[in-house]
Amino acid sequence: MLRASKLLIPLLVAAVAVGGIGVWQRLVLGERYLALGSYIPWGLWVGLYVYLVGISGGAFLVAFLHYALGVGSMRRPGRYAIPFALASLGGGLALVQLDLGHMDRFWTLFTRTSPASLLGWMVWVYTLYALVLAAMLGAMALESRRALRWLAVAGFVLVVTFGGGEGALFGVLGARPFWSSGSLPIRFLSSAFLSGMAAVTFVVAAFRRWPADAEHQAASWFLRRALLGLLALNIVIEVLEVSVTLYTGLPPVVETYHLLMFGPYWWMFWVLQLAVGLAIPLALLASPAGARPAWLGLAGFLVAVGYAGTKQNLVGVGFLVPEFRRLPEAFVHPRLSVTYFPSATEWFVAAGVIGAAALAFVVAIEVLPFLKNHEEWGAARGETRRLAA
Amino acid sequence: MGSTTTTAPMSRERPWPRRQLLKAGLAAPGMAALLGEEVRAAAAAAPATEVVPLPPPRDDDNPLLRMQREVQRALRKPIHERRWAMAIDLQKCIGCSACTIACVVENKLPPGVVYRPVIEEEIGEYPHVSRTFVPRPCMQCENPPCVPVCPVRATYQRPDGVVEIDYEACIGCRYCIAACPYGARTADFGEFYTDGTPARQAYESQPSHEYGRSWSRDGKRSPAGNARKCHFCLHRLEAGLLPACVTTCIGYATFFGDLSDPESLIHELAGKRNVVRLKEELGTRPRVFYLT
Numbered sequence: 001m002l003r004a005s006k007l008l009i010p011l012l013v014a015a016v017a018v019g020g021i022g023v024w025q026r027l028v029l030g031e032r033y034l035a036l037g038s039y040i041p042w043g044l045w046v047g048l049y050v051y052l053v054g055i056s057g058g059a060f061l062v063a064f065l066h067y068a069l070g071v072g073s074m075r076r077p078g079r080y081a082i083p084f085a086l087a088s089l090g091g092g093l094a095l096v097q098l099d100l101g102h103m104d105r106f107w108t109l110f111t112r113t114s115p116a117s118l119l120g121w122m123v124w125v126y127t128l129y130a131l132v133l134a135a136m137l138g139a140m141a142l143e144s145r146r147a148l149r150w151l152a153v154a155g156f157v158l159v160v161t162f163g164g165g166e167g168a169l170f171g172v173l174g175a176r177p178f179w180s181s182g183s184l185p186i187r188f189l190s191s192a193f194l195s196g197m198a199a200v201t202f203v204v205a206a207f208r209r210w211p212a213d214a215e216h217q218a219a220s221w222f223l224r225r226a227l228l229g230l231l232a233l234n235i236v237i238e239v240l241e242v243s244v245t246l247y248t249g250l251p252p253v254v255e256t257y258h259l260l261m262f263g264p265y266w267w268m269f270w271v272l273q274l275a276v277g278l279a280i281p282l283a284l285l286a287s288p289a290g291a292r293p294a295w296l297g298l299a300g301f302l303v304a305v306g307y308a309g310t311k312q313n314l315v316g317v318g319f320l321v322p323e324f325r326r327l328p329e330a331f332v333h334p335r336l337s338v339t340y341f342p343s344a345t346e347w348f349v350a351a352g353v354i355g356a357a358a359l360a361f362v363v364a365i366e367v368l369p370f371l372k373n374h375e376e377w378g379a380a381r382g383e384t385r386r387l388a389a
Numbered sequence: 390m391g392s393t394t395t396t397a398p399m400s401r402e403r404p405w406p407r408r409q410l411l412k413a414g415l416a417a418p419g420m421a422a423l424l425g426e427e428v429r430a431a432a433a434a435a436p437a438t439e440v441v442p443l444p445p446p447r448d449d450d451n452p453l454l455r456m457q458r459e460v461q462r463a464l465r466k467p468i469h470e471r472r473w474a475m476a477i478d479l480q481k482c483i484g485c486s487a488c489t490i491a492c493v494v495e496n497k498l499p500p501g502v503v504y505r506p507v508i509e510e511e512i513g514e515y516p517h518v519s520r521t522f523v524p525r526p527c528m529q530c531e532n533p534p535c536v537p538v539c540p541v542r543a544t545y546q547r548p549d550g551v552v553e554i555d556y557e558a559c560i561g562c563r564y565c566i567a568a569c570p571y572g573a574r575t576a577d578f579g580e581f582y583t584d585g586t587p588a589r590q591a592y593e594s595q596p597s598h599e600y601g602r603s604w605s606r607d608g609k610r611s612p613a614g615n616a617r618k619c620h621f622c623l624h625r626l627e628a629g630l631l632p633a634c635v636t637t638c639i640g641y642a643t644f645f646g647d648l649s650d651p652e653s654l655i656h657e658l659a660g661k662r663n664v665v666r667l668k669e670e671l672g673t674r675p676r677v678f679y680l681t
Contacts, residue, residue, distance in 0.1 A: 030579045030609055038501065038575035041563035101561015101576065101614030105541075108560060112541040119564055120540035174671055175534060175570035323572035324525070330508045331489065335501025335578060 004206045005362050012359040019352005025345045026098055035343040037335035039328060040319040044342040044350055045095040047312035050166055051195070052092030052357070053126070054188065054311065055304065057159040058196010059085040063136070064159075067145075067152035073218035077204045082140065083364040083371060084203055085196075086133040091357030093126060098349055118172060122165050129158040141370045163189040170318065178256040178318045183241050190237055191307055194230040198281075198303035201227060205297020207365060209372075212293065220293050227300065228285050231278070252321045260317045264339070268309050277306015316340065453636060455654055456646050461629045463647035469548035473621050474648040475635075476658040477524050478680040481642035484509055484522030488634035488643060492526075495622060495633035497597035499606060500580045504573075504619035505634055524643065526634065527552065527573040527619035528667065528675030535565040535574060544616070550676055551621050553600060556611035565616050570668050571675075579613035581606075598624045621645070648676070 025033050036043050059081040065071040066078035097106055110127075113120040132155040139147040167188030170179040201223045210216060245253050260269050281299040289295040320338055322328055328338050342350070365371045463471045484507055492498070492505045508523040533552050536544055543558035544565055566574045581593045596603040597612075601624050604612055622632035630636075635645045646655030658664070659678050666675045 031614065032579055032584070032608075034578065036576070036578070038566060039572060041566040041576055099562075101563070101616075102559065102611070105558070105560045108541045108558065112543075112558065114537070114540055114542045116537040117540040117542075117564075119538065119562065123540065169564075172538075173534075173568050175568055319567075323570055324508055324523075326508045326510060327506065327525070327572050330506035330525070331503040333501045333503075335580075336503065336575070 001366055002207055002209065005366050008362055009359065012355045012362065015351045015355025016359060017352075018348050019350075019355060022345045022348025022350075022352055023098070026349060031101060033343055033345040035340055035346060037333075037337055037340070039322055039336060039338050040316070040340040042099070042315055042319070043340055044312070044346045045099045047315040048308070048350055048354070049092040049096040049099070050188075050315060051308045051311040052088045052095070052354075053166060054163065054192035055196040055199045055307075056085040056089040056092065056129075057163045057189075058192045058194065058198075059088065059200045060133075060155055060159045060196070061193050062197055062200045064152045064156040067136075067148040068156065071222070073215060073222045075219075076210060076215070077200050077219055077223065079140065079371060080203050080207065080365065081200050082133060082136050083368075084200060084361050086130070086137070087357040087361040087364070088199075089126070089130060089133065090360065091353050093130075094353050094356075095350065098353075118165060118169050122162055122169065125158055125162045125165065129155060129162060132158060137368075141368075143370075159192075160189065163192045166192075170314070175323065176318050177250055177252040178321070179314075181241070181245070183237070187237055187241060190230065190234050191310065194227070194234050195304050195307035197223065197226055197230060198300040198307070201300030202297045202304060203361075205293050205300065207362075208293070216293070220291070220296055223300070224285055224290050224296055227281075227303065231282055231285070231303070235278070255321050256317055259320050260313060263317070263320065265313065265316065268313050272306055272309030273313060275306075276302050277310060278303075281306070452641050452644065452654060453631065456635065456644060457629070457631055459646045459650060459653045459655075460626060460631060463650060463653075464627075464629060466647075466649075470649060471549040472648040472676070473529065473549050473551055473626070474646065474655050474659065474676040474678065475526065475529075475621065475632075476644040476655055476664075476678040476680060478642045478644070479521055479523065480680065481640045482507070482522045482524060482638075483640055483642075484520070485639060487637045487639055488524055491633040491637035492619070495597075495625070496599055497593075497595055497604075497606070498617075499577060499593070499613075500582055500584075502575045502577050502617050504575075504617070523679070524634070525571060525573065525667075526621075526677060528571050528673065528677045529619075529621060531674035531676060532672055534568045534570060534671075534673060538564045538568045540564070551623060552618070553620060553623070554616060554618065556600070556604065556615050559611065559615040561614045561616070563616060569618075570671050570673065574616045574618045577613050577615055577617050579606075579608040581608065600624065601627060 034043070062074055062081040063078040063085070066074035097103055100106060109120065109123045113124065115121075132151050136148060136151045136155065139151060164185035167185035170176070171181055171184035174180050204219065204223070208216070242257065246257060260266075281302045284290050284295055284299040284302075290299060319340075322338050328336055463473075486507050489503065489505050489507055493503070496504065498504065505524055505526045508525055510521045510523060512519050512521060529551055531550065533546060536546055536552060539545075539559075540562065541558055541560055543555045543560070544552060545555070546552050561576070563576055566576060581589055583589050583593060594605060594607075596605040598604075599612070599620060606613055622630075622634075625632060631645055635643045644655055644658055646653040648655055648659060650656055658680060661680060663681045664678045665681055666678055669675075
């Protein structure tokens, strides 16, 4: 077993145990112990759902580069990317499932889908994507390159659909000026690619089973440059969006940006989003240290964590400016407030679900032979085929 | 006051027009004080003034009675020919919140759920300050942004224009809450007023009759876990009654009726020059009008 796995598994099991308490509270006591309200109806779980589904799509990009586009250096990262994408997708969907007021009715999302609802369509796209990921795991076990190629193409189409679709879920809400923008799908997609690729970069550094050979050097070289390029693209997109919308001077938008930067969660923006998610990794990647696998992995980890804050900020801040200035004072109740900080139940569940997703990934790469010993596995399958031929 | 000038016996018919009576009443005590007993005696001896009797009072002197009659008239039409609408006179609203409370009581709303808050706005700066009160029910938009976003078609527009929630289909994703530009939807988190006390009180288990069904709350079953909103008291309308907020308004500031009836009071009010609708720029076309 890898040293990282030995270190992480007890921690992840502990996180799952803590999550169990939260899930028990949620299932037995209902939504009463959630800090959400009617004016801030989505919180930590929805923010994490958007984030986890996004990094799933971004991780898939790595697999797509290898299996569909034939980028050789992404062979090893691409292999880890598929179970990682499946685990993070599962985590995201589990969180949003727990967020439903009536979890028992989730199946009606399939039986009563509204063709007019983006969210309705997204459920089907997620389902297809999960099936593609599961099929890719099967194709990896069978070493079916042809199947992997076509599945990678199909999966990438789905990634672009739901990656942009997630942004559209928010962008179509004309009631929320902070979100209502045609650029949001592009912003979501580019940030998903960045955070997903960064997460795979970290995973490759932390769970490396292969020697630091020429292929590994090539993979590091590629990932470093790809991360730098995606970081630059994200900076350009965000700067354009912020500068243009701020210049319009629309009061709710300006006020929301002001709250984002100087409101109660200013540290989320300055520390998590800018310092952790952008400035430090940018410095690491641009400096010569970025060529070293450990530093590259750290940069990937920081980007991935920082983008969790970015998505959290985007979801949370969008509700902070009420529809009418005095609405929260019109009928006073904690559920009718524009302040929010996640409850213990929400933190427990979030820790548990992320822990369970990470544990599923670690167990998969430790247990599944085509992931654990994929160098030998591939050679053995190739030999078997040659013999059969 | 009136006894000094009225000679006709008490009846439902007013012997004097009200304005004339008022003028006479205000003037008489002063005159009497100035001219003394002689003048008063002479006035008492004078023949009774000829007055034109007022027409008998009509039911529609009271807008509530008129609106109720109009609701009942509308109910005789097929549902797709009705267009329920509401008008709120901001000059008349005094911000008493009686409508809010009536709504809470009528629909047995739990903590944190409100259908019709009254927003208070302060205008100007000291010493020239005024306040205005804006009751905010669901706007029952003709183009409701909350409807298309629902992933399971649990919220939809009825043929009479009222946006309804199917409590048994709603999965509680709260997307509709995020989509409403008026903040008119609230989430029921399954709470009770007596949570944390030794016993839950019976009044909290009383069923509400929203959408013509009986809904008893136990904290888990619908409507707990659902999005909720004003529905113009459909259960009352179907019985020929006005919404609770309309009947409770002490200043006759809230009006209701069938907008497709040109004889109705709501039709009359909707055509006034001082009508505004909230956030019209969003294209939602609310069916709640404000008279400013």
